[in-house]
Amino acid sequence: KQEVTQIPAALSVPEGENLVLNCSFTDSAIYNLQWFRQDPGKGLTSLLLIQSSQREQTSGRLNASLDKSSGRSTLYIAASQPGDSATYLCAVRPENTGFQKLVFGTGTRLLVSP
Amino acid sequence: DAGVIQSPRHEVTEMGQEVTLRCKPISGHDYLFWYRQTMMRGLELLIYFNNNVPIDDSGMPEDRFSAKMPNASFSTLKIQPSEPRDSAVYFCASSLGGGTNEKLFFGSGTQLSVL
Numbered sequence: 001k002q003e004v005t006q007i008p009a010a011l012s013v014p015e016g017e018n019l020v021l022n023c024s025f026t027d028s029a030i031y032n033l034q035w036f037r038q039d040p041g042k043g044l045t046s047l048l049l050i051q052s053s054q055r056e057q058t059s060g061r062l063n064a065s066l067d068k069s070s071g072r073s074t075l076y077i078a079a080s081q082p083g084d085s086a087t088y089l090c091a092v093r094p095e096n097t098g099f100q101k102l103v104f105g106t107g108t109r110l111l112v113s114p
Numbered sequence: 115d116a117g118v119i120q121s122p123r124h125e126v127t128e129m130g131q132e133v134t135l136r137c138k139p140i141s142g143h144d145y146l147f148w149y150r151q152t153m154m155r156g157l158e159l160l161i162y163f164n165n166n167v168p169i170d171d172s173g174m175p176e177d178r179f180s181a182k183m184p185n186a187s188f189s190t191l192k193i194q195p196s197e198p199r200d201s202a203v204y205f206c207a208s209s210l211g212g213g214t215n216e217k218l219f220f221g222s223g224t225q226l227s228v229l
Contacts, residue, residue, distance in 0.1 A: 034217075041222065041223075042220075042222050042223070043118070043205050043207070043220025043221050043222050043223055044157075044205070044207075044218070044220045045220070046217045046218060046219075049216075049217065089157070093216075099209070099216035100145065100147065100159070100162050100169070100170065101159065101170075102159070102218075104156055104157040105156070106156040107156070
């Protein structure tokens with residue numbers, strides 16, 4: 001059974017720092033991996049989606065990498081801002097399943113202080 | 115588009131009462147999902163629909179839970195009777211479909227508290 005782990009559970013950094021969030025999954029047979037952002041009292045917003053054949057995806061200050069064979073992904077946030085404060089979740093789509101059956105991690109709660 | 119709309123935002127009820135959560139997906143999306151989020155178990159898929167038809171309800175915890183999608187613009191998740199362990203945030207999400215359109219769009223959720 002696929003399991004997705006995110007460490008640390010919480011992270012606090014001063015504004016301006018570059019930071020890395022980690023996601024690991026137990027079964028490397030995945031179709032793709034997504035990173036989501038969740039603000040307090042809100043739903044999830046998809047940030048980046050990496051196909052299994054890709055190594056990384058970039059959007060603005062965000063860069064997500066994928067090492068499928070080792071079961072790891074990282075989300076790099078450059079020059080962090082207080083507005084980046086949120087919970088970040090990763091989710092994998094196992095191979096031979098539809099996109100409907102994502103397996104989510106429990107998230108990393110990020111706080112960026114001014 | 116206003117995005118996925120859920121109501122109510124908060125629901126407080128007593129054990130044994132019936133609870134109905136509502137969702138309006140993004141217009142044109144073929145898929146609708148119901149998720150539950152708790153601190154202990156994270157985000158869990160309860161059920162999803164394709165073109166208003168329930169496809170996979172294997173995540174529905176027990177017979178007290180039921181979901182319907184009478185048309186393309188409305189879905190309900192009902193819990194009857196409710197129990198304290200049902201307390202969680204329930205999210206509805208919709209999607210256009212697979213391939214490059216498989217991104218999920220989430221509503222803001224319903225915070226359910228069963229006393």
